[in-house]
Each structure stands twice: as C-alpha cells, then as structure tokens.
Amino acid sequence: MISQTRRLIPALLAALAACNAPSGITPLTDIPSGAVNVEWNDAGAVRLAHAYSSGFRQSARTVIDNDADWRTAWSMYTANLGGPPPAPAVDFARYEVVVAALGERSSGGYDMTISRIAMSSDFLYVELTSTRPGPRCFVTAALTQPVDIVRIPRQRPPVMFIEKSVEKDC
Numbered sequence: 001m002i003s004q005t006r007r008l009i010p011a012l013l014a015a016l017a018a019c020n021a022p023s024g025i026t027p028l029t030d031i032p033s034g035a036v037n038v039e040w041n042d043a044g045a046v047r048l049a050h051a052y053s054s055g056f057r058q059s060a061r062t063v064i065d066n067d068a069d070w071r072t073a074w075s076m077y078t079a080n081l082g083g084p085p086p087a088p089a090v091d092f093a094r095y096e097v098v099v100a101a102l103g104e105r106s107s108g109g110y111d112m113t114i115s116r117i118a119m120s121s122d123f124l125y126v127e128l129t130s131t132r133p134g135p136r137c138f139v140t141a142a143l144t145q146p147v148d149i150v151r152i153p154r155q156r157p158p159v160m161f162i163e164k165s166v167e168k169d170c
Contacts, residue, residue, distance in 0.1 A: 028162050031125040035118035038152060045117050048088050048097065049149040052108065055079025056101035056147045061128065061161045064097040065154070073099050077147060088151075096154050100128045100161075101147040108140035109133025109168065114148045123160040124152075130165045137170035 038044045055076045064070050070090055077099075078084030090097055102112035109132065116127035130146075133139045 028125075028160065029164075031116060031118045031127055031162060032120060035120040035123075035125055038117040038119060044153065045114075046151045047114075047148070048090075048151050049077060050113070050147070051077070052111065052144045052146050053080050053142075054101065054145045054147045056099075056145045057104040058101070059103035060099055060101040060147075061126075062099050063124075063159050064099060066092055070097055073097070073149070077149065080145075090151055092154070094154055095151050098126055098150045098152055098159075099147065100126070100149075101145065102130055104143055104145045106143065107133070108142060108144050109137050110144055110146050112146040112148050114150045115164070117150070117152060119155065119157070121157070123157050124155045125160050125162055127162045127164065130163070132165070132167050134167045134169045137168060 040046070055078065062073075064073055067090070070092070071087060074087035075084075098114055098117075100112050100114050102110055111129075111131040113129045113131070114126060115129040116125075118125045118127075128148075
C-alpha cells in the first residue's frame with residue numbers, strides 16, 4: 001500500500017502543476033519589468049521549508065490551494081525523515097503554497113530555490129533558480145532531492161514559472 005501511495009503522489013503533484021500552467025504561453029526567461037515583487041515578509045512570501053534531501057524524486061512545480069493537497073505534499077517532503085514534523089499550518093482562505101522540486105540527483109551540490117515572486121494583472125510569476133555543481137566542486141556521493149516550499153498570499157491570476165539555471169563555481 002505504501003509503495004502504491006508513493007507512486008501516486010508524484011502523479012498527483014504533476015497533475016496539480018498542469019492545472020496551474022497557462023496553455024498556449026511561450027515560456028519566459030525573465031519576469032516582465034511591469035510586474036510588482038511580492039515582498040518576503042509575514043504578509044507576503046514566507047519560506048516554509050527548504051531541503052537538499054526530500055521525498056520529491058520527480059521534478060515538481062505547483063501551487064497548492066487546499067489542506068488535503070498540502071498534507072500530501074508535506075508527506076512527500078518529509079518522506080526521508082524518520083519522525084517527520086507536522087506540516088506548518090496554512091490558512092488557505094488567505095494563502096497558497098508554492099512547491100518547487102528539482103527531482104532526484106546523483107550527488108550533492110544541487111539546489112532549487114524560489115528566488116523571486118512577482119505579480120502583474122495577468123500572472124503570478126514565480127522565478128526558480130536551480131543550481132548544479134561545477135566541475136571543480138567536491139560534493140557528497142549521496143542521492144539528493146532538492147526542494148523549496150514557500151507560502152504566498154492567495155492569488156487569482158494563473159501562475160507562470162520562470163526557470164533559471166546556474167552552475168556553482170567552487
């Protein structure tokens with residue numbers, strides 16, 4: 001039963017991400033200049049969790065707007081912990097949760113960060129920065145599953161994820 005549940009969770013998160021992706025839109029490489037940044041404070045964006053090791057073996061980009069999906073995502077996030085902490089409380093009448101997972105990597109040195117959030121009248125833009133180790137980096141030989149989870153004020157416009165990738169020069 002547990003293995004069936006673990007296989008269903010990535011599929012559920014992928015389906016959630018598909019619901020949040022606007023169709024027919026060409027991917028952007030940057031947030032448009034007219035968009036207004038969401039501040040990183042208690043009334044704006046708040047990082048709920050960030051980890052290099054999680055249960056997110058598949059890549060995920062999604063916005064969660066209800067408690068059931070939040071519990072599922074938190075279970076996935078804490079899957080590698082022996083005694084997982086309870087999920088942070090989220091008032092889904094006022095907030096949503098953005099989950100950005102890089103997926104499983106063969107070593108350390110990788111990271112996924114929600115680096116910027118901005119709004120326009122048409123979209124909520126979520127800028128993601130994925131980091132990979134450079135050729136001179138010494139990294140752990142362990143499997144990693146980087147993920148970043150941020151609470152944001154509840155929004156109505158569709159979400160546009162903007163992906164950036166950097167190589168760390170050790």
